[in-house]
Amino acid sequence: MTAAILSIGTELTxxxxxxxxxxxxxxxxxxxxxxxxxxxxxxxxxxxxxEALQRLAARxxxxxxTGGLGPTSDDLTAAAAAQAGAQALVRDPVVLDVxxxxxxSFGRVMPEENAKQADxxxxxxxxxxxxxxxxxxxxxxxxxxCYFMPGVPRExxxxxxxxxxxxxxxxxxxxxHQLHLRTFGRTESRVAGLLQGVEEExxxxxxxxxxxxxxxVKIHARxxxxxxxxxxxxxxxxAVRQRLGxxxxxxxxxxxxxxxxxxxxxxxxxxxxAESCTGGMAATMLTSVPGSSDYxxxxxxxxxxxxxxxxxxxxxxxxxxxxxxxxEVAAEMAEGxxxxxxxxxxVSITGIAGPGGGSEDKPVGTVWFGxxxxxxxxxxxxxxxxxxxxQIRTLAAYTALRLAMRSALGHVGD
Amino acid sequence: MTAAILSIGTELTxxxxxxxxxxxxxxxxxxxxxxxxxxxxxxxxxxxxxEALQRLAARxxxxxxTGGLGPTSDDLTAAAAAQAGAQALVRDPVVLDVxxxxxxSFGRVMPEENAKQADxxxxxxxxxxxxxxxxxxxxxxxxxxCYFMPGVPRExxxxxxxxxxxxxxxxxxxxxHQLHLRTFGRTESRVAGLLQGVEEExxxxxxxxxxxxxxxVKIHARxxxxxxxxxxxxxxxxAVRQRLGxxxxxxxxxxxxxxxxxxxxxxxxxxxxAESCTGGMAATMLTSVPGSSDYxxxxxxxxxxxxxxxxxxxxxxxxxxxxxxxxEVAAEMAEGxxxxxxxxxxVSITGIAGPGGGSEDKPVGTVWFGxxxxxxxxxxxxxxxxxxxxQIRTLAAYTALRLAMRSALGHVGD
Numbered sequence: 118m119t120a121a122i123l124s125i126g127t128e129l130t131x132x133x134x135x136x137x138x139x140x141x142x143x144x145x146x147x148x149x150x151x152x153x154x155x156x157x158x159x160x161x162x163x164x165x166x167x168e169a170l171q172r173l174a175a176r177x178x179x180x181x182x183t184g185g186l187g188p189t190s191d192d193l194t195a196a197a198a199a200q201a202g203a204q205a206l207v208r209d210p211v212v213l214d215v216x217x218x219x220x221x222s223f224g225r226v227m228p229e230e231n232a233k234q235a236d237x238x239x240x241x242x243x244x245x246x247x248x249x250x251x252x253x254x255x256x257x258x259x260x261x262x263c264y265f266m267p268g269v270p271r272e273x274x275x276x277x278x279x280x281x282x283x284x285x286x287x288x289x290x291x292x293x294h295q296l297h298l299r300t301f302g303r304t305e306s307r308v309a310g311l312l313q314g315v316e317e318e319x320x321x322x323x324x325x326x327x328x329x330x331x332x333x334v335k336i337h338a339r340x341x342x343x344x345x346x347x348x349x350x351x352x353x354x355x356a357v358r359q360r361l362g363x364x365x366x367x368x369x370x371x372x373x374x375x376x377x378x379x380x381x382x383x384x385x386x387x388x389x390x391a392e393s394c395t396g397g398m399a400a401t402m403l404t405s406v407p408g409s410s411d412y413x414x415x416x417x418x419x420x421x422x423x424x425x426x427x428x429x430x431x432x433x434x435x436x437x438x439x440x441x442x443x444x445e446v447a448a449e450m451a452e453g454x455x456x457x458x459x460x461x462x463x464v465s466i467t468g469i470a471g472p473g474g475g476s477e478d479k480p481v482g483t484v485w486f487g488x489x490x491x492x493x494x495x496x497x498x499x500x501x502x503x504x505x506x507x508q509i510r511t512l513a514a515y516t517a518l519r520l521a522m523r524s525a526l527g528h529v530g531d
Numbered sequence: 532m533t534a535a536i537l538s539i540g541t542e543l544t545x546x547x548x549x550x551x552x553x554x555x556x557x558x559x560x561x562x563x564x565x566x567x568x569x570x571x572x573x574x575x576x577x578x579x580x581x582e583a584l585q586r587l588a589a590r591x592x593x594x595x596x597t598g599g600l601g602p603t604s605d606d607l608t609a610a611a612a613a614q615a616g617a618q619a620l621v622r623d624p625v626v627l628d629v630x631x632x633x634x635x636s637f638g639r640v641m642p643e644e645n646a647k648q649a650d651x652x653x654x655x656x657x658x659x660x661x662x663x664x665x666x667x668x669x670x671x672x673x674x675x676x677c678y679f680m681p682g683v684p685r686e687x688x689x690x691x692x693x694x695x696x697x698x699x700x701x702x703x704x705x706x707x708h709q710l711h712l713r714t715f716g717r718t719e720s721r722v723a724g725l726l727q728g729v730e731e732e733x734x735x736x737x738x739x740x741x742x743x744x745x746x747x748v749k750i751h752a753r754x755x756x757x758x759x760x761x762x763x764x765x766x767x768x769x770a771v772r773q774r775l776g777x778x779x780x781x782x783x784x785x786x787x788x789x790x791x792x793x794x795x796x797x798x799x800x801x802x803x804x805a806e807s808c809t810g811g812m813a814a815t816m817l818t819s820v821p822g823s824s825d826y827x828x829x830x831x832x833x834x835x836x837x838x839x840x841x842x843x844x845x846x847x848x849x850x851x852x853x854x855x856x857x858x859e860v861a862a863e864m865a866e867g868x869x870x871x872x873x874x875x876x877x878v879s880i881t882g883i884a885g886p887g888g889g890s891e892d893k894p895v896g897t898v899w900f901g902x903x904x905x906x907x908x909x910x911x912x913x914x915x916x917x918x919x920x921x922q923i924r925t926l927a928a929y930t931a932l933r934l935a936m937r938s939a940l941g942h943v944g945d
Contacts, residue, residue: 130567132557133740133749135549139572143546153544154579158553158570165568326547335547390832396818397811400832404810407886407920415838417831418804418814424829428842428871457842472821506821 118289120151121177121261123159123169125184125194126268130160138183138273145277150289151179161185166197174201174259179285181277184268186251188231194265195254199238202258209235212243212252219250241265244280248272255284294346296336296354297369300361301515305332311360319353330512331373334361363523374402374409377518380525381412381462388521389458390416391429391450391465392514393441394484399466399514414458419450425467429453442467444485444497451487452495462524463489466517468502470509484513488520532703534565535591535675537573537583539598539608540682544574552597552687559691564703565593575599580611588615588673593699595691598682600665602645608679609668613652616672623649626657626666633664655679658694662686669698708760710750710768711783714775715929719746725774733767744926745787748775777937788816788823791932794939795826795876802935803872804830805843805864805879807855808898812928813880828872833864839881843867856881858899858911865901866909876938877903880931882916884923898927902934 122142128134139156146153157173159165166185173180185194199206213235220227234251237243244253244264249272255264264281266273300308305327312334316323324335334357338349358365366376381388390399390413400416403409417428422441425431431449439445450465468484475481482502489495498520502512536556542548553570560567571587573579580599587594599608613620627649634641648665651657658667658678663686669678678695680687714722719741726748730737738749748771752763772779780790795802804813804827814830817823831842836855839845845863853859864879882898889895896916903909912934916926 128738128740130557130569131561132554132559132567133738135551135554137549140546140549143544145546147545153546154574154576155544155583156572158572160568162568169569324542324547326542389838392811394818395815396823396827397806397814397830397832400811400834401809401815404808404832404834405921405924407884409810410834413810414835415831415833415842416811417829417842418811418818419829420814420818420824421828424872427873428829428831458838459841470821507819510819 118151118179119177120146120153120179120181120285121173122146122153122156123173123180123182124156124268125159125161125166125182127160127162127191129158129184138268138270141270141274142181142183142277145282146179146181148295149282149286150291150293161191161193163193163197163200166193167201170198170201170258170263174261174263177261178288180258180261180263181281182263182265183273186234186253186265186267188228188233188250192233195236195238198241198254198256198258198263198265202238202240202256204238204240204256206236207239208232209237209243212237215245215252216250244276246272246276248275253280291343292341292346293337293339294343294350295338296350298334298336298354298357298361298365299367299369299371299373300332300334300364301330301366301373301519302364303332303361308332308334308361308364312357315353315356315360319349319356321349321353323357329508330515366522372405373515373518374406377522378403378406378409378412380522384525386412386462386525387414387458387460388412389414389454389460389463390517391454391463391487392416392418392517393420393425393450393466394468394470395466395510395514395517396420398510399464399517402514402518414460415454417450417454417457425450428457430456440479442469442479442483442485444487444499447485447487447497448489448495449487451489455489461491462521463487464517464521464524465489466513468509468513470506470513472506482509484509484516486517486520488524490524532565532593533591534560534567534593534595534699535587536560536567536570537587537594537596538570538682539573539575539580539596541574541576541605543572543598552682552684555684555688556595556597556691559696560593560595562709563696563700564705564707565699575605575607577607577611577614580607581615584612584615584672584677588675588677591675592702594672594675594677595695596677596679597687600648600667600679600681602642602648602664606647609650609652612655612668612670612672612677612679616652616654616670618652618654618670620650621653622646623651623657626651629659629666630664658690660686660690662689667694669695705757706755706760707751707753708757708764709752710764712748712750712768712771712775712779713781713783713785713787714746714748714778715744715780715787715933716778717746717775722746722748722775722778726771729767729770729774733763733770735763735767737771743922744929780936786819787929787932788820791817791936792820792823792826794936798939800826800876800939801828801872801874802826803828803868803874803877804931805868805877805901806830806832806931807834807839807864807880808882808884809880809924809928809931810834812924813878813931816928816932828874829868831864831868831871839864842871844870854893856883856893856897856899858901858913861899861901861911862903862909863901865903869903869905875905876935877901878931878935878938880927882923882927884920884927886920896923898923898930900931900934902938904938
């Protein structure tokens, strides 16, 4: 069963806005079992919209359309849909009343231009929009049913989930299952190399999505029934987990900070960070999770050398002798963070993020980490990260959090 | 002059990857003076690619195609292009030699499957790719010239700038000019409201791009010549600057941290931050700029209440009496950050980012800021931000940096 996606809006065709709706809709349609051979994006121009609608409706059974339902003069989708279906454009009195009441509930009178949002092709069915002003509508065209929704992502997603999914879910064959495993710590080619032979052994398809610095492994199974496909995907996932080991940190919805926080909370560990080149990024990541104050006490972002001494008690002589990016300073930063916080574990980061500041001995990308854990001697680790400033900082923050997670799980300093 | 964009790749049609190439290309083509009425995205399937190529080449003078030039069996773009143009597919011996030499320079032998990347339609012209393996090619088709490039954004951008732009730049009328002004601190509707009448007065078109929490104002002018258009855009920009005041922080390439850092450096100010709910985000933003250690000394990310006292010397009695999210604690945090850093200016942030932790008195979104500047009494500011955890944290970090910038520019505490 084939579906197509049509995005309408001059802000999209001019490149003023990235079309995240099409990507989101494609993922949903694939998960529902549809094939999605093409997307189209057209400007707010009636002729172009009509042509695209007719073309897509001739070859797909479901056409999902977003955008162009607003109140302004350049919103032409409803009129173009009517034209494509050779129907009259009518103003729906029920919808008009709903819009007027929405304005009234804010103590306002509906502006006259918003009446336009009650327009729909004569044979279309309204898709109510409880989270915005413009409703959507569904109408048959060619071989297809076309579903029209507003372009505002929050509203579009709501209407799609509440009305479109129930209408189309039965139409596609549901004989596939997909699992997602998220990894950090290996390159895409290394991950793919470690998984060679899994596709053949388990009869699944593997896909990789790089979202720097993470690599997501997708396991796609197709079988006679959805249950069979799920079983195949789960078996393959077992083999993938075994081959990739602990560079897998979670499944689809788990974020890396979630995984780190879970390990810390489960083991009753409190953490302090001491950050230099990352400038607070490790703490920002960890505190993206609600409730992270249960395990993260503080991060001392000691960006200037003076701050390393004043805030963390790093001996200025040690900085002078070894440089701020050194095992010795990383160790003193971690010990200082543990001392000032009273945390059971402290991790430090000091490195050269570039573009300047590198030398032959310590090129851009050099980062030292320190790990001070209750009852253990302080250890340090060294990495040389590739890439530019942003990438080096991100890799350093991830690596520090991974050190904290592994320490919590009993692999001290590994 | 009309251009069209075709993105090829099943990872795009399945929604596994957001198509940033099409957005970037559209912006470039618009800037070159082309109209771009539509983009298409198709899967790696020869029939679908051929049809899309023929359709777009029939109505545009320039078709920009990306993706499907890799070495694997699902990369079908070159073969489909040959089929669309009823041409033979030939293996270019010069290109093959270049690819082999690239591998040799890494001490490797070219894998046999990579030979495929030297394939092109017989009448196509090669577009050299100095930054990757797969070259692009250009070929006439229908009314158009089609330019084929790899989908890797870095390579695609290089080839577009180096080869495609010189080939197509002369074709479109260059009678437009666009200026971009970046703002923070007002909503899109408020910005649009303040700019009412500018379009009519100066004969320009205004556009708005929201990239949370920033609003970019685009001033688009069209005139008899490019020079006239630039003059019109500059005049309108003067009026826009006057109406929006200091919520404009820069032009197109300026980031908000750049602008804040410039103000601090120009005034010789050193800054310390004390962050709670933002968890280090303000410092992460500021340190995204190389050389930021000239003005940012440290950020004390005091996430737990104990850390506010231990690291910043906030009196635990004050926390007990007023709560961690209060003017009193914000003031003590800022003063503590200034004391431990020796900075000339310190800004603190303490708030409730949610989803939990709100109350009737202090709902989620409540944030207090403190500002301790050398030779001035400490001041505090209070905001109630809308949105979810991420948005509240981002707004709080921006607001803190804006307070620092305004203080540096002499508006203490405003």
